[in-house]
Amino acid sequence: MSTFIEAERLSLRYDDVTALDEVSFTLTGGKIYGLLGRNGSGKTSLLSLLAGYRKPSGGTVTVGGRPVFENAEVTGQLCLVRGTGDAAVSGLKVKELLEFAEHLRPSWDAGYARELVDLFELPVDKNAGTLSHGKQSALGIVVGLASRTPVTMFDESYLGLDAPSRYKFYDALLAEAMAHPRTMILSTHLIEEVSALFEEVLILDDGRLVLHDDAEALRASGSAVTGDAEQVDRFVDGMRVLGEKRLGRTKSAMVYGELDADRRARAQAAGLDLGPLALQDLFIHLTEPANAHQGETP
Amino acid sequence: MFDDRSPIYRQIAEQIEADVLRGTLRGDEQVMSTTKYAAFHRINPATVAKAFQQLVDDGVLYKRRGIGMFVSPDAPEALRERRRKSFFADVVEPMVTQARTLGIPLSDLVQQITELSNKDIRP
Amino acid sequence: MTTRIAKRWPTLRVMLAAHLPFVAVLWVLFTVVVLIIAGVVGVTNGMPDSVVHDAATQVPRWLLFGLGLDLVNTYLRLQLAHGRTRREFFGQAVTHTVLVSGFAALLVTLCYLVERALYAILDWPQTLDRTGLFTAADQYPVIFGTYWLTLLLWTVAGVLIGLGFFRSAGHGLLTIPLGLVVVLPSLVVVGNSGMPFIGDDLAVVGLSNATVLGVSCGLFVLAVGLAWAMVRHVPMKPQAV
Numbered sequence: 001m002s003t004f005i006e007a008e009r010l011s012l013r014y015d016d017v018t019a020l021d022e023v024s025f026t027l028t029g030g031k032i033y034g035l036l037g038r039n040g041s042g043k044t045s046l047l048s049l050l051a052g053y054r055k056p057s058g059g060t061v062t063v064g065g066r067p068v069f070e071n072a073e074v075t076g077q078l079c080l081v082r083g084t085g086d087a088a089v090s091g092l093k094v095k096e097l098l099e100f101a102e103h104l105r106p107s108w109d110a111g112y113a114r115e116l117v118d119l120f121e122l123p124v125d126k127n128a129g130t131l132s133h134g135k136q137s138a139l140g141i142v143v144g145l146a147s148r149t150p151v152t153m154f155d156e157s158y159l160g161l162d163a164p165s166r167y168k169f170y171d172a173l174l175a176e177a178m179a180h181p182r183t184m185i186l187s188t189h190l191i192e193e194v195s196a197l198f199e200e201v202l203i204l205d206d207g208r209l210v211l212h213d214d215a216e217a218l219r220a221s222g223s224a225v226t227g228d229a230e231q232v233d234r235f236v237d238g239m240r241v242l243g244e245k246r247l248g249r250t251k252s253a254m255v256y257g258e259l260d261a262d263r264r265a266r267a268q269a270a271g272l273d274l275g276p277l278a279l280q281d282l283f284i285h286l287t288e289p290a291n292a293h294q295g296e297t298p
Numbered sequence: 299m300f301d302d303r304s305p306i307y308r309q310i311a312e313q314i315e316a317d318v319l320r321g322t323l324r325g326d327e328q329v330m331s332t333t334k335y336a337a338f339h340r341i342n343p344a345t346v347a348k349a350f351q352q353l354v355d356d357g358v359l360y361k362r363r364g365i366g367m368f369v370s371p372d373a374p375e376a377l378r379e380r381r382r383k384s385f386f387a388d389v390v391e392p393m394v395t396q397a398r399t400l401g402i403p404l405s406d407l408v409q410q411i412t413e414l415s416n417k418d419i420r421p
Numbered sequence: 422m423t424t425r426i427a428k429r430w431p432t433l434r435v436m437l438a439a440h441l442p443f444v445a446v447l448w449v450l451f452t453v454v455v456l457i458i459a460g461v462v463g464v465t466n467g468m469p470d471s472v473v474h475d476a477a478t479q480v481p482r483w484l485l486f487g488l489g490l491d492l493v494n495t496y497l498r499l500q501l502a503h504g505r506t507r508r509e510f511f512g513q514a515v516t517h518t519v520l521v522s523g524f525a526a527l528l529v530t531l532c533y534l535v536e537r538a539l540y541a542i543l544d545w546p547q548t549l550d551r552t553g554l555f556t557a558a559d560q561y562p563v564i565f566g567t568y569w570l571t572l573l574l575w576t577v578a579g580v581l582i583g584l585g586f587f588r589s590a591g592h593g594l595l596t597i598p599l600g601l602v603v604v605l606p607s608l609v610v611v612g613n614s615g616m617p618f619i620g621d622d623l624a625v626v627g628l629s630n631a632t633v634l635g636v637s638c639g640l641f642v643l644a645v646g647l648a649w650a651m652v653r654h655v656p657m658k659p660q661a662v
Contacts, residue, residue: 023657031344032342044659048656048657052500052501052504052506053657054656054657055654055656058483070507071506072505072506072507072508072509075481075504075505075506076505077504078503080502080505081502082660083659083660084660085502085660086498086499086501086502086657086659086660087498087499087502087503088660089495089498089499091495092495097499100499101503102436103431103432103434103435104431104432104499104500104503104504104505105503105504120488121656137341144527147503147504149504166658167340168342171337171340173342174336174337174340174342175337175580177343178333178336178337178343189415191302192302194299195302196302196306196339196340196341196342196345197341198342199345201340212468215342215345216305216306216307216345216348217305219302219303219304219305219306220304220305235582266394270326276303277303277415278301278302278303279302280302284423
């Protein structure tokens with residue numbers, strides 16, 4: 001099945017809150033996608049719509065051209081693990097939950113699930129509700145990976161995991177993505193830790209999609225321009241400025257957009273210093289409330 | 299090892315080029331497969347593939363179908379030649395600009411370089 | 422690829438596998454306890470009426486109500502988390518309510534049989550202190566049918582209220598009176614309301630069996646319809662941690 005995911009003016013409103021506001025994008029599939037956003041930016045809402053956990057209030061979301069909500073042919077190809085896992089229902093033992101997954105998921109790989117259970121040292125005879133936060137996350141990770149679904153989504157599935165376990169997760173995910181290529185979407189705000197895994201990145205802010213690009217293109221897109229305030233202002237005129245800092249006559253402006261050789265030469269001529277901007281900084285500036293709409297060119 | 303401040307594929311390519319220049323990787327030696335490299339460094343395989351492809355395009359690596367990627371026998375020399383060409387633009391020009399800003403006469407600069415190279419030769 | 426052909430009705434299989442053994446174990450406990458009570462009452466107060474009847478008209482329906490809640494609380498979330506639809510869940514859950522209540526009704530009917538055997542040994546008459554659709558303790562087909570109907574309505578009421586609360590606290594509160602309406606006939610048919618204030622007087626309302634059956638079936642359909650309206654588009658919120 002094609003895992004071409006298309007969202008068009010996708011919206012989700014709760015009683016009086018707009019969680020997602022006309023979000024549109026296309027994911028061609030077969031890649032690892034990073035979904036970044038601050039708390040409350042709409043990451044969980046978006047993924048819940050992609051997985052059919054919720055019905056859109058407006059717009060459409062399709063996978064392989066078919067609407068997701070209540071469409072068994074499509075939802076069977078999707079797996080979303082939110083936080084510590086929707087499949088980690090308390091009152092049932094880990095073992096029972098994994099058996100349940102095996103019954104319900106035609107694509108479930110029980111052998112692989114056992115490997116992962118050992119990897120994360122999950123106690124199979126324990127009630128899922130009594131597991132530590134981290135172990136519940138690990139259970140969610142096992143369910144997501146062993147489901148082997150063409151589209152697998154993890155919504156902050158690292159909560160409560162210590163650093164070594166998080167790296168076990170990243171390693172397992174990467175190995176799995178290479179051995180059984182499929183669409184994986186990871187939402188996170190531990191950007192520095194995982195961003196090298198992403199092929200494409202989507203950034204949500206306040207329910208809107210502010211950016212969707214190749215991760216590599218993004219790494220080349222942010223620059224910090226530092227120098228004499230007047231010169232900096234002249235140089236960044238017409239560029240998308242994400243943030244500014246000023247100290248005396250010196251100013252530093254964070255700009256978005258790749259700088260060609262011509263611009264670089266101009267910066268050098270004006271005595272301006274051009275520094276790279278890490279993805280993490282780019283994310284912070286893109287989603288900063290005060291700067292969200294400042295300096296944007298129409 | 300790799301950071302987020304510039305495209306990772308470029309960092310990978312630079313890393314492999316540096317290995318070739320240092321002799322850590324020799325001509326006709328096989329390099330790690332894309333998947334191994336990706337798993338080892340925790341990097342998206344597409345990013346690694348892009349770096350390897352660029353190295354193939356640049357003649358640093360060559361592909362042997364079904365076996366893997368190898369270092370071109372003439373890669374070390376070619377890389378050295380390329381670095382030589384860009385050396386003046388990358389290193390000398392900024393140095394001269396910097397010296398001018400600081401008010402260091404060019405003659406001082408030349409003298410300093412001569413002294414350094416004599417030191418290198420003497421021991 | 423390790424694609425396997427999924428068994429049909431996987432959720433129903435899992436729900437039955439969880440609930441039937443549970444019901445069976447509780448039935449054994451229930452039978453033993455009830456017969457001990459019968460023995461104690463018999464020794465201290467002389468020949469009792471059917472103790473099974475007293476207990477069975479009150480206790481099992483609460484268990485089945487609980488199973489109805491459990492269907493939603495445990496299995497709806499798992500179902501959706503594993504890529505199944507609400508429609509699929511609902512079809513299997515409704516089938517499950519019919520099967521599990523039938524199974525429980527069968528076991529309750531067995532209780533009357535076991536008690537009859539015991540009373541026969543002790544030479545006690547197995548009399549009913551209250552009557553509903555059945556008037557004697559050996560009308561087994563009617564006893565089975567009555568309990569099936571009663572327990573089915575209670576299970577489905579559990580599903581309805583469970584779904585209400587799965588949706589939101591507000592919907593949950595709204596479904597409680599609806600659930601009460603659904604189980605009302607059961608107060609008539611077994612002659613034991615088990616409710617404060619209502620008492621057992623409803624049992625004497627002279628309704629024909631056909632009327633009771635018709636009303637019950639109507640209520641079942643109503644409950645299923647309401648539950649479907651509740652579950653059709655229900656959002657699955659993240660679990661509170």
